[in-house]
Amino acid sequence: MLRYLPLSRVAIYGGLILAAAIYLFPMAVMLSTGLKTMPEIQIGNALSLPRDPTFAAFAKAWSGACTGINCEGIQRYFLNTVILIIPTALIPTFLGMLNGYVLSQWRFRGSEVFFALLLFGCFIPLQVVLLPMAQVLGWLGLANSYGGLMLVHIAYGIPFTTMFFRNYYVSLPPELVRAARVDGASFFQIFWSIIVPISGPIIIVSLIWQFTQVWNDFLFAVIFSGADSQPVMVALNNIVKTSTGTKEYNVDMAAALLAGLPTLIVYLISGRFFVRGLTAGAVKG
Amino acid sequence: MTAAITIKSLRKTFGALTVLHEVDLSIEPGQFVVLVGPSGCGKSTLLDCICGLSQPTAGSLHFDDQDVTNLPPRERDIAMVFQSYALYPSMTVRQNIEFGLKVRKMPKAERDKEVTRVATLLKIEHLLDRRPSQMSGGQRQRVAMGRAMARRPRIFLFDEPLSNLDAKLRVEMRHEIKRMHQLVRTTTIYVTHDQVEALSLADVIVVMKEGHIQQVGTPQEIYDKPANTFVASFMGSPPMNLIPARMKRRDGVAGAELLPAGGLPNWIKLQEPAKPIADGEELIIGIRPEEFHFTSERPLLDGDVAELTLPINVLEPLGSEYVFTSTVNGAEVSARLNAKSGPHPDGDTLQVLFEPRRVCLFDPGTSNRL
Numbered sequence: 001m002l003r004y005l006p007l008s009r010v011a012i013y014g015g016l017i018l019a020a021a022i023y024l025f026p027m028a029v030m031l032s033t034g035l036k037t038m039p040e041i042q043i044g045n046a047l048s049l050p051r052d053p054t055f056a057a058f059a060k061a062w063s064g065a066c067t068g069i070n071c072e073g074i075q076r077y078f079l080n081t082v083i084l085i086i087p088t089a090l091i092p093t094f095l096g097m098l099n100g101y102v103l104s105q106w107r108f109r110g111s112e113v114f115f116a117l118l119l120f121g122c123f124i125p126l127q128v129v130l131l132p133m134a135q136v137l138g139w140l141g142l143a144n145s146y147g148g149l150m151l152v153h154i155a156y157g158i159p160f161t162t163m164f165f166r167n168y169y170v171s172l173p174p175e176l177v178r179a180a181r182v183d184g185a186s187f188f189q190i191f192w193s194i195i196v197p198i199s200g201p202i203i204i205v206s207l208i209w210q211f212t213q214v215w216n217d218f219l220f221a222v223i224f225s226g227a228d229s230q231p232v233m234v235a236l237n238n239i240v241k242t243s244t245g246t247k248e249y250n251v252d253m254a255a256a257l258l259a260g261l262p263t264l265i266v267y268l269i270s271g272r273f274f275v276r277g278l279t280a281g282a283v284k285g
Numbered sequence: 286m287t288a289a290i291t292i293k294s295l296r297k298t299f300g301a302l303t304v305l306h307e308v309d310l311s312i313e314p315g316q317f318v319v320l321v322g323p324s325g326c327g328k329s330t331l332l333d334c335i336c337g338l339s340q341p342t343a344g345s346l347h348f349d350d351q352d353v354t355n356l357p358p359r360e361r362d363i364a365m366v367f368q369s370y371a372l373y374p375s376m377t378v379r380q381n382i383e384f385g386l387k388v389r390k391m392p393k394a395e396r397d398k399e400v401t402r403v404a405t406l407l408k409i410e411h412l413l414d415r416r417p418s419q420m421s422g423g424q425r426q427r428v429a430m431g432r433a434m435a436r437r438p439r440i441f442l443f444d445e446p447l448s449n450l451d452a453k454l455r456v457e458m459r460h461e462i463k464r465m466h467q468l469v470r471t472t473t474i475y476v477t478h479d480q481v482e483a484l485s486l487a488d489v490i491v492v493m494k495e496g497h498i499q500q501v502g503t504p505q506e507i508y509d510k511p512a513n514t515f516v517a518s519f520m521g522s523p524p525m526n527l528i529p530a531r532m533k534r535r536d537g538v539a540g541a542e543l544l545p546a547g548g549l550p551n552w553i554k555l556q557e558p559a560k561p562i563a564d565g566e567e568l569i570i571g572i573r574p575e576e577f578h579f580t581s582e583r584p585l586l587d588g589d590v591a592e593l594t595l596p597i598n599v600l601e602p603l604g605s606e607y608v609f610t611s612t613v614n615g616a617e618v619s620a621r622l623n624a625k626s627g628p629h630p631d632g633d634t635l636q637v638l639f640e641p642r643r644v645c646l647f648d649p650g651t652s653n654r655l
């Protein structure tokens with residue numbers, strides 16, 4: 001048994017390392033290509049390491065690469081996404097928290113049906129809502145604008161965040177809210193002083209979820225954003241597809257890495273909290 | 286400061302399920318009332334209606350002269366202690382106790398005074414900066430009581446507050462609750478399914494079953510004169526013995542025959558029941574286990590004394606007493622005898638005495654007391 005156990009460990013770690021290598025390999029090639037010069041790339045060995053690593057491609061991707069006719073790099077679009085992400089992460093998180101509080105602690109006639117319908121929103125394929133969404137944005141006068149794209153992301157995020165918070169709050173002992181009501185607290189007093197302070201882990205889950213959803217989104221972005229509100233993912237696509245002169249693979253790779261960096265950082269920093277929040281059980285009173 | 290409670294024809298239904306049927310109850314100011322009954326009989330539902338967390342389907346509820354039937358909980362000036370304590374997890378003990386005062390906009394200085402008063406009373410001063418997760422069950426229970434007392438409500442409600450504690454702590458907290466009540470004399474309704482708790486705490490006990498009040502009375506009344514066979518067997522441990530028999534008069538004196546298994550029939554005298562009963566009609570004789578005595582205790586007994594020779598089925602010596610079971614008229618009977626009064630019973634039978642006037646009679650049809 002004692003001899004057998006380390007062997008199984010070896011198998012597990014071996015498997016994990018192999019899986020990690022398979023997933024990391026494309027990224028390693030991207031990084032290595034992004035650090036090369038064009039002449040080096042044209043030699044044609046994608047797997048070789050850069051002989052003379054340079055950040056020139058990253059600089060160009062950031063501020064000089066051409067997307068269609070203008071050549072300002074991705075920086076403006078990167079900023080667009082940053083602006084987009086703030087309300088689209090915060091608002092659905094707050095509304096999801098409020099919805100979850102009501103659906104778990106203030107059940108009303110039909111609240112379970114309401115929740116079931118809301119869950120529907122999580123499973124509808126994006127493509128199905130595109131046309132109606134465009135129609136509605138047109139009516140609201142928000143077509144091709146920041147506001148329109150924000151509204152789409154907020155609306156699409158609410159079912160998910162509601163589900164997170166509702167499922168987190170149903171594990172609370174129901175006596176908590178009952179005790180607070182007898183103590184004399186109102187609906188919002190209970191929300192702010194009792195519910196919000198114990199929501200830390202699930203707020204983080206919700207924020208990370210919205211962050212990655214919005215940051216990585218391409219479909220909504222390409223359809224609903226205007227020319228001056230294009231998020232970075234759309235710009236990235238335009239850089240890669242722009243075909244004036246030679247194809248600069250190093251710049252493409254650098255741009256892709258830059259565009260993907262924020263989600264990577266978010267996960268590295270708070271991935272632990274994400275897992276912890278998703279698996280957190282009842283808060284002991 | 287402390288209020289009377291009047292409940293009139295209160296009914297509560299959940300869809301097709303009627304949980305409370307026409308409940309009527311009057312509670313005097315300062316009384317400690319215990320609602321007792323088996324799980325699911327509607328105790329918590331009644332408590333919820335009293336505190337306003339739940340709306341009665343019909344009927345009315347008054348605190349003193351004020352109709353509170355439709356008031357939300359916060360306008361009722363009541364406090365409640367829950368089985369799961371329900372302390373606010375993110376708050377310290379101090380903040381938990383303060384919360385109700387803060388919500389009512391009491392100034393900080395007064396709040397501090399109140400927290401200190403309550404903490405001293407409950408001996409939890411050293412816990413004020415802890416969070417609920419850093420305390421034991423007993424400590425949480427004290428804090429929950431402190432939170433309820435801080436507002437000086439006119440009514441206290443307790444819903445099975447001791448059920449989550451171990452046996453030793455339960456007794457300790459029971460005394461603590463009694464002590465607090467004697468100190469503040471606030472009208473209290475206390476829900477439990479534990480008849481020992483009910484007997485030991487209550488000024489008045491309300492026994493419930495399936496949404497109906499069975500009996501209201503002092504612990505002694507409930508114990509000595511149960512209104513029906515349900516109360517007789519729910520209160521007391523081991524429960525009252527219920528022995529089926531028939532009325533059999535001798536020279537016009539009410540009585541019945543008891544037949545111990547394997548023994549001879551023995552006629553005992555009974556009190557004439559208030560409701561007239563013909564000879565030969567069935568009735569149920571109720572005798573508390575501790576009403577049986579060793580024959581050596583005869584000088585302690587008054588008036589008529591009946592004597593029975595009971596076969597011993599199972600005998601348990603418990604130090605201070607012997608508990609044994611026997612069979613009379615086909616029913617299992619248990620008896621508790623004072624161990625000091627007799628030798629260790631050996632043999633298959635035991636001669637015991639009881640006073641027929643201490644016997645209860647029930648109607649087997651309605652199961653009500655005769």
Ligand SMILES: Nc1ncnc2c1ncn2[C@@H]1O[C@H](COP(=O)(O)OP(=O)(O)O)[C@@H](O)[C@H]1O
Nearest residue numbers: 299302304322323324325326327328329330331
């Ligand atoms: N919200 C509710 N919806 C439906 N049935 C309920 C509800 N609350 C309680 N009941 C039912 O009412 C009955 C009495 O419950 P309860 O008052 O909690 O009993 P107790 O406190 O005496 O154990 C139970 O049968 C329970 O299932």
Ligand SMILES: [Mg+2]
Nearest residue numbers: 328329330445
């Ligand atoms: Mg209950």
